[in-house]
Amino acid sequence: MKGIIFTEFMDLVEAKFGLDVLDSILVEAEDEGVYTSVGSYDHRSLVKLIVLLSQKTGISPEDLQQVFGQSVFLNLYAALPNNASLGECKNSFQFVRLVEDYIHIEVKKLYAEANPPKFEFISESESEMVFDYKSARCMSHVCLGLVQGCADHFGETLEIKMDEQSTDHSHVRFFLTLVS
Template identity: 40%
Template sequence: MKGIVFSEFIELVEEKFGLDIADTIIEESDLPSQGAYTQVGTYDHTELIQLVSKLSEHTEIPADDLVKTFGEHMLQRFVALYPQFFENVDNCFDFLDTIENKVHVEVQKLYPEAELPSFDSMKSENGMQLIYRSNRPFSALAYGLIRGSATYFNEDIDIEMDDQSSDGKSFVVFTLSHKN
């Protein structure tokens, strides 16, 4: 997993919970990297799971809720760091429809070794379905990114999450619809 994800997570923890909590969760986790992340480095995704778990213990906020919040934060950071992904797109569903065939293509050019999840999208007149597949258990992060994109485009959407994961592989169907 790319270091930008880790460094943004630590930044969010410092911002929302303070430097002391960030230091504590790093110290209490068994991290091969020792919590020294660079944005272009590559790290084992289990380090992020450990950090989230420790943060959940200290804040008493469920881990999935923390990861969803992190997903929203990441969307804001993507807007700031990669504004080209949001050009010529004027709504949440159109943006989400570009993830697999535009955003991930460009990410692979920048980071050829990155292991990205896949997003198959199907739009309809009533909404959209996104099928998330990954070798890592980060569907809550995808949920947060979806919610963050709705916020960015100032849209009020419902997000239903049907988790069909098995054998350690994430497979989640997100059904999105505009609130009436």
């Protein structure tokens, strides 16, 4: 997993819960908290930090992942290369499709070891999109938050439903409906 995800997570924890909470979960996880945005790290370290934060705050790991995904969207969006395809995106559905059709491909070109999630599109219209999220990292609630952050960015309201296709959260079907 790219380091930018770790650095963004730690920034969010510090902003929302304070430096003491961040330091506490890092100590408990035996994690030095030293990440570079372009480095690659084991996703299990992030999962461990999320679980510890959940224990400290009483907020479920799924809710923490969702909030993280939603809050990090704009920073990840701003980090994308200036590309005509990105500039042509006018709505959330176009952007979600571009994540699979362009962004994940470019990430793999830049970082051979990268293993981004896979989106498999089932159906799509102007008001509805159905796609499967597949990832060995099992962080579908981060994806949920990212989709919500995307909708916020484009000034849209989406009704989002998730249907677990596997017990370990590695395969989840997303149903997106444009409300406004």
